[in-house]
Amino acid sequence: MDKILVVVSGIGAIAFIWWFFFGKRNETVEASAAKGGVNVIVDGGYKPQVIKVKKGEKTTISLLRKDPNSCLEEFILPDFKIKKYLPLGKRVEVEINPPRSGEFSFHCGMNMFHGKVIVE
Amino acid sequence: MTKKTFPIVGMHCASCAKLIERKLVGTPGVGGALVNYASEQATVDVEDSVSNEILAKAVREAGYKAIFSKETSKTAEDIKEEAKREELKKLKTKVIVSGFLSAVIFLGSFPEWFGISLSPLLLLFLATPVQFWGGREFYLATWSGLRNRAASMDTLIAIGTSAAYGYSVMSLFGITSGMYFDTAAIIITLILLGRFLEAKAKAHTSDAIKKLLGLQAKTARVVRGGREIDIPIEDVRVGDLIRVRPGEKVPTDGIITEGSSSIDESMVTGESLPVDKLKGSLVIGATINKTGTFIFKAERVGKDTMLSQIVRMVSEAQASRAPIQRLADSVSSYFVPIVLMIAVGVFVVWYVAGFPLQAFINMVAVLIIACPCAMGLATPTAIMVGTGRGAEKGVLIKDASALETAHKIKSIIFDKTGTLTKGSPSVTDISDAKTLAIAASLETGSEHSLAEAILKYADEKRVKRQKVSGFRAVPGKGIEGTIDGKKYFLGNVGEKDAAVRRFEDEGKTVMVLSSAGKDLGYIAVADTLKEGVPEVVEALSRRGIEVWMVTGDNARTAKAIARLSGIKNVMAEVQPHDKADKIRELKGRMGSKEAVAFVGDGINDAPALAASDVGIAMGTGTDVAIESSGITLLNKDIKSVLTAIDLSRVTLRVIRQNLFWAFGYNIVLIPVASGVLYPFFGLLLNPALAAFAMAASSISVVLNSLRLNMAKI
Numbered sequence: 001m002d003k004i005l006v007v008v009s010g011i012g013a014i015a016f017i018w019w020f021f022f023g024k025r026n027e028t029v030e031a032s033a034a035k036g037g038v039n040v041i042v043d044g045g046y047k048p049q050v051i052k053v054k055k056g057e058k059t060t061i062s063l064l065r066k067d068p069n070s071c072l073e074e075f076i077l078p079d080f081k082i083k084k085y086l087p088l089g090k091r092v093e094v095e096i097n098p099p100r101s102g103e104f105s106f107h108c109g110m111n112m113f114h115g116k117v118i119v120e
Numbered sequence: 121m122t123k124k125t126f127p128i129v130g131m132h133c134a135s136c137a138k139l140i141e142r143k144l145v146g147t148p149g150v151g152g153a154l155v156n157y158a159s160e161q162a163t164v165d166v167e168d169s170v171s172n173e174i175l176a177k178a179v180r181e182a183g184y185k186a187i188f189s190k191e192t193s194k195t196a197e198d199i200k201e202e203a204k205r206e207e208l209k210k211l212k213t214k215v216i217v218s219g220f221l222s223a224v225i226f227l228g229s230f231p232e233w234f235g236i237s238l239s240p241l242l243l244l245f246l247a248t249p250v251q252f253w254g255g256r257e258f259y260l261a262t263w264s265g266l267r268n269r270a271a272s273m274d275t276l277i278a279i280g281t282s283a284a285y286g287y288s289v290m291s292l293f294g295i296t297s298g299m300y301f302d303t304a305a306i307i308i309t310l311i312l313l314g315r316f317l318e319a320k321a322k323a324h325t326s327d328a329i330k331k332l333l334g335l336q337a338k339t340a341r342v343v344r345g346g347r348e349i350d351i352p353i354e355d356v357r358v359g360d361l362i363r364v365r366p367g368e369k370v371p372t373d374g375i376i377t378e379g380s381s382s383i384d385e386s387m388v389t390g391e392s393l394p395v396d397k398l399k400g401s402l403v404i405g406a407t408i409n410k411t412g413t414f415i416f417k418a419e420r421v422g423k424d425t426m427l428s429q430i431v432r433m434v435s436e437a438q439a440s441r442a443p444i445q446r447l448a449d450s451v452s453s454y455f456v457p458i459v460l461m462i463a464v465g466v467f468v469v470w471y472v473a474g475f476p477l478q479a480f481i482n483m484v485a486v487l488i489i490a491c492p493c494a495m496g497l498a499t500p501t502a503i504m505v506g507t508g509r510g511a512e513k514g515v516l517i518k519d520a521s522a523l524e525t526a527h528k529i530k531s532i533i534f535d536k537t538g539t540l541t542k543g544s545p546s547v548t549d550i551s552d553a554k555t556l557a558i559a560a561s562l563e564t565g566s567e568h569s570l571a572e573a574i575l576k577y578a579d580e581k582r583v584k585r586q587k588v589s590g591f592r593a594v595p596g597k598g599i600e601g602t603i604d605g606k607k608y609f610l611g612n613v614g615e616k617d618a619a620v621r622r623f624e625d626e627g628k629t630v631m632v633l634s635s636a637g638k639d640l641g642y643i644a645v646a647d648t649l650k651e652g653v654p655e656v657v658e659a660l661s662r663r664g665i666e667v668w669m670v671t672g673d674n675a676r677t678a679k680a681i682a683r684l685s686g687i688k689n690v691m692a693e694v695q696p697h698d699k700a701d702k703i704r705e706l707k708g709r710m711g712s713k714e715a716v717a718f719v720g721d722g723i724n725d726a727p728a729l730a731a732s733d734v735g736i737a738m739g740t741g742t743d744v745a746i747e748s749s750g751i752t753l754l755n756k757d758i759k760s761v762l763t764a765i766d767l768s769r770v771t772l773r774v775i776r777q778n779l780f781w782a783f784g785y786n787i788v789l790i791p792v793a794s795g796v797l798y799p800f801f802g803l804l805l806n807p808a809l810a811a812f813a814m815a816a817s818s819i820s821v822v823l824n825s826l827r828l829n830m831a832k833i
Contacts, residue, residue, distance in 0.1 A: 003472050022457065031420070045265065079441065
């Protein structure tokens with residue numbers, strides 16, 4: 001009896017993990033120079049996680065780290081050669097001017113938390 | 121007059137403010153001063169010649185302290201350093217305290233081995249601080265991640281150790297049986313220790329940048345109004361005249377206006393021999409003046425200097441992504457959730473098989489042994505150390521992908537002039553001293569590049585020049601003039617004897633001196649090969665790389681230089697704008713895993729640099745070349761090409777080892793921790809051992825990358 005219970009709850013747990021981590025929708029924010037760039041809160045990940053920008057338009061991404069987790073202390077956007085140290089509670093601005101369209105992922109120093117910039 | 125505002129500390133009454141005001145107004149160059157006691161600020165009107173140091177000195181003499189922006193606003197680098205130091209200190213305390221408590225818990229958990237028996241309640245009392253104080257960061261990170269439905273390796277550690285701790289607490293109440301306080305505490309201690317060691321090692325991966333920043337001079341001795349004053353480097357402006365004495369650092373980039381010297385540029389360009397500098401020569405900031413005293417005019421300051429550009433380029437390259445990293449990148453987003461699912465699966469399988477206790481232990485072992493960190497660190501740490509190492513040798517790498525591509529080079533094309541050769545002609549042969557003397561006298565009025573070579577050579581040989589009358593240049597033929605009543609002609613026309621033809625076959629330009637139709641002697645001039653070219657060509661061939669030469673020169677000159685260099689493949693009479701096409705042609709013949717490199721001086725071969733897979737620009741530092749080339753060599757030494765290729769090869773080797781190790785580690789040990797070996801060998805992995813393996817794996821990746829600092833290149 002207890003074995004059946006363990007199997008059922010085990011399958012349930014796996015399904016839950018799948019849904020919890022892979023089933024989420026990413027919050028997307030469109031950034032434009034007119035709006036003066038985009039604010040990203042770094043707290044257990046990136047909020048918003050997806051940033052849409054226009055090709056050839058200078059956009060400022062302003063990052064504010066609220067999470068003391070040292071993994072998040074670095075913001076890396078490799079395709080734009082950006083690696084910034086984010087002091088806790090202090091805004092850091094990153095300027096990008098994407099020359100081509102596409103999806104460019106960014107991540108933390110340990111490559112644990114992810115997000116992306118979509119250039120259209 | 122400019123206005124400056126700066127804070128002052130040490131004031132205790134309004135009269136102190138008045139005292140400082142008086143002192144400041146009395147300082148030469150200060151027009152007016154206002155000191156506010158309440159806000160502890162001073163505002164002064166000063167002439168441009170008054171530096172912050174002078175103001176600081178005045179305030180100090182009054183018995184107070186002025187703080188200038190340099191000291192108050194810290195750079196991001198400083199804040200980072202400070203935060204890192206704090207973190208390391210905190211980690212160290214945690215490692216020591218947790219280590220001590222864990223040792224006691226361990227000794228007290230196995231009365232059958234150590235003869236010490238601690239009551240379960242005491243074990244709980246000892247284990248709790250380790251779990252929630254030592255492991256606090258793991259919980260915080262897990263919590264902030266879960267709120268965003270993201271998981272990191274902290275999630276794995278927090279869940280794994282909490283399971284062991286919680287299970288033991290339940291045993292206290294008789295719900296379950298067995299105590300795993302020792303396991304939970306040891307895991308946390310080992311992982312904290314691992315993080316501590318990893319942070320220490322990782323700090324060294326950015327040593328190169330720190331070293332470069334440390335090269336910057338702190339002050340400059342500026343000549344202003346006939347006086348020499350030492351001012352902070354931040355206050356130096358373009359156009360300032362700066363004196364540099366023997367043994368001193370050149371404070372910034374500029375051009376010598378007075379005096380001469382020999383300068384050691386090795387720290388910036390990697391050039392091993394000191395470089396002679398005369399009036400009009402360019403000097404680079406952060407290099408060291410060896411012998412003479414000189415004055416130079418600052419041309420580039422602050423973030424425009426060569427050193428700043430190097431630092432910027434290296435840090436940009438370190439932030440870029442190597443194509444080889446893509447797999448690790450995509451795996452990392454799925455890794456942790458998948459490990460969580462595997463752990464649940466392991467528990468279910470073992471439980472159903474009838475081993476409830478093993479089910480629990482193996483689940484914890486799986487959670488703890490999984491190490492996504494090693495995968496994340498494998499490529500970036502090697503790129504960081506590799507690019508830094510390159511910068512030390514004067515090899516600037518634009519991005520990680522250029523460094524990666526360079527190891528695939530199968531074909532390398534050298535531009536001739538300025539790359540294989542010195543780029544300026546010099547005298548190689550003369551028939552006799554008298555010919556040289558007459559030729560030099562004749563050429564004195566000429567502006568031709570060959571004339572420059574002859575005059576330089578004559579000066580070196582201390583040949584006295586004679587007075588020439590009736591000087592005339594015959595376009596396309598040569599020059600003529602009269603010395604002591606005798607008319608001479610120097611040029612490259614007329615009958616060519618065997619000797620002249622032989623020189624021409626060697627790629628030299630021969631000028632024959634004649635008078636009244638009779639040949640008197642000759643001077644051969646050629647653009648000479650740089651030192652070490654044949655050795656480099658040979659070394660490249662030994663590495664299986666095909667070496668080509670491309671030049672706009674005629675085939676005969678090209679062949680002569682190629683012969684001297686040991687290059688077999690020559691493309692001659694190629695116009696600058698056609699070089700890119702030639703490279704595309706060669707690329708067409710290559711396989712997809714083979715790369716073509718082009719080495720040029722970057723002045724008019726930007727299209728060729730851009731057309732190749734790896735553009736290597738040599739010894740220029742012009743912005744154009746840096747943009748279109750993947751690798752910039754800061755010195756003119758041809759051996760740097762070899763250094764760049766070797767650097768790429770060793771870096772890639774280290775990256776491959778790291779990735780192999782990181783992936784292999786997880787692929788092999790996650791199943792072992794799951795207990796797949798148990799049915800065959802009765803082998804299970806203790807969760808504490810899993811913690812040790814996991815900490816060791818990420819440290820070993822960082823240490824392997826640091827090994828690049830010692831690699832022979």
